[in-house]
Amino acid sequence: xxxxxxxxxxxxxxxxxxxxxxxxxxxxxxxxxxxxxxxxxxxxxxxxxxxxxxxxxxxxxxxxxxxxxxxxxxxxxxxxxxxxxxxxxxxxxxxxxxxxxxxxxxxxxxxxxxxxxxxxxxxxxxxxxxxxxxxxxxxxxxxxxxxxxxxxxxxxxxxxxxxxxxxxxxxxxxxxxxxxxxxxxxxxxxxxxxxxxxxxxxxxxxxxxxxxxxxxxxxxxxxxxxxxxxxxxxxxxxxxxxxxxxxxxxxxxxxxxxxxxxxxxxxxxx
Numbered sequence: 001x002x003x004x005x006x007x008x009x010x011x012x013x014x015x016x017x018x019x020x021x022x023x024x025x026x027x028x029x030x031x032x033x034x035x036x037x038x039x040x041x042x043x044x045x046x047x048x049x050x051x052x053x054x055x056x057x058x059x060x061x062x063x064x065x066x067x068x069x070x071x072x073x074x075x076x077x078x079x080x081x082x083x084x085x086x087x088x089x090x091x092x093x094x095x096x097x098x099x100x101x102x103x104x105x106x107x108x109x110x111x112x113x114x115x116x117x118x119x120x121x122x123x124x125x126x127x128x129x130x131x132x133x134x135x136x137x138x139x140x141x142x143x144x145x146x147x148x149x150x151x152x153x154x155x156x157x158x159x160x161x162x163x164x165x166x167x168x169x170x171x172x173x174x175x176x177x178x179x180x181x182x183x184x185x186x187x188x189x190x191x192x193x194x195x196x197x198x199x200x201x202x203x204x205x206x207x208x209x210x211x212x213x214x215x216x217x218x219x220x221x222x223x224x225x226x227x228x229x230x231x232x233x234x235x236x237x238x239x240x241x242x243x244x245x246x247x248x249x250x251x252x253x254x255x256x257x258x259x260x261x262x263x264x265x266x267x268x269x270x
Contacts (some may be wrong), residue, residue: 001111003033003040009119017063021048041111044074063268069121070114076254077108079241083150089214089252092189094261104253115250121259125266133251134159150175150220151196154203169228170237176221177244180214181251182259182267188214218244 007030010018019029022043032039044050049071053059059213060068080086080101088098107113129146143159145152148174157168179187192213194202201207207219222244230238240247255263 001037001041001115001192003037005115006040006070007033009064009070009122011064011067013062014064014067017052017059018043021046021052041074044071044079050075053215065122067127068266072254072258073114073121074117076250076257077114079257080108080253083253086249086253086255088249089184089188091212092185095256099222103243103246104249107243109248110239113240113243113247113250116236116240117247117254120174120178121182121266123174124182137252147171148177150217151199152205160248166228169224173221173224173228173237173240176217176224177240177247177251180217180221180248182255182263184214184252184255185250187217188212200223220249221248 012026015026015030016031018033019026022029022032024032033043034136053063053071082099085097085099086101086104087095090096107202126145127147129144129148131142131144134141134143140253143152143155145156147153153168153172153175157165159170179191183191197213197216200220204216204219204223205214206222211219222241225237225241225244228234259266
């Protein structure tokens with residue numbers, strides 16, 4: 001694990017909380033986290049930190065969203081690597097045990113992917129919405145957008161010049177993974193009304209005609225990450241696109257194991 005990448009996200013309050021857990025001073029804690037690559041992952045998945053964050057709720061109120069999710073992702077990844085099977089999402093309210101877990105072990109074993117998932121989850125504790133102007137045959141027109149609406153994001157991407165599109169493709173990929181991973185029942189059953197689902201299917205020309213909504217989100221996510229990667233030359237996004245199915249299953253596992261009781265608290269717009 002590259003602890004420096006995590007330290008960029010941790011606030012002074014996070015460091016103070018970690019210092020209380022370790023018994024070191026904040027300065028010593030920061031130095032150990034920076035200099036010893038094994039300290040942070042062991043601390044993030046430790047029972048002591050989990051209790052400090054979640055036992056009485058006080059730590060959860062003061063810690064940054066990134067620290068909360070980094071801790072849960074590390075614990076979930078450790079649980080996943082020790083699991084012989086997972087409950088696979090088969091439809092709203094339906095789970096079946098699946099024993100093919102080696103690809104999930106490999107995904108959870110990649111420190112880059114664990115950091116990616118922690119950043120992804122933290123980013124959806126606050127979402128953006130607003131409006132922008134675009135040219136039409138009838139003149140300028142104001143359009144609305146929301147980070148939680150894939151069709152609006154697609155419209156916004158189409159209205160933007162090519163150099164401005166990679167971050168929006170990245171966010172569209174993030175949204176697809178977030179919805180399919182953290183809210184699979186909602187995404188699979190109530191997220192898209194029929195006409196919106198048809199519009200998304202048209203936007204994803206070549207997708208199987210009988211693909212369900214979760215299948216559409218997976219395809220949208222893969223394509224979006226690949227487009228973002230092609231423009232931004234990001235090996236990480238290429239790997240996320242290639243492993244989108246494993247990323248979704250990992251988030252399903254993490255949600256069922258740890259996130260479910262807190263989803264409405266952390267993601268109120270979900």
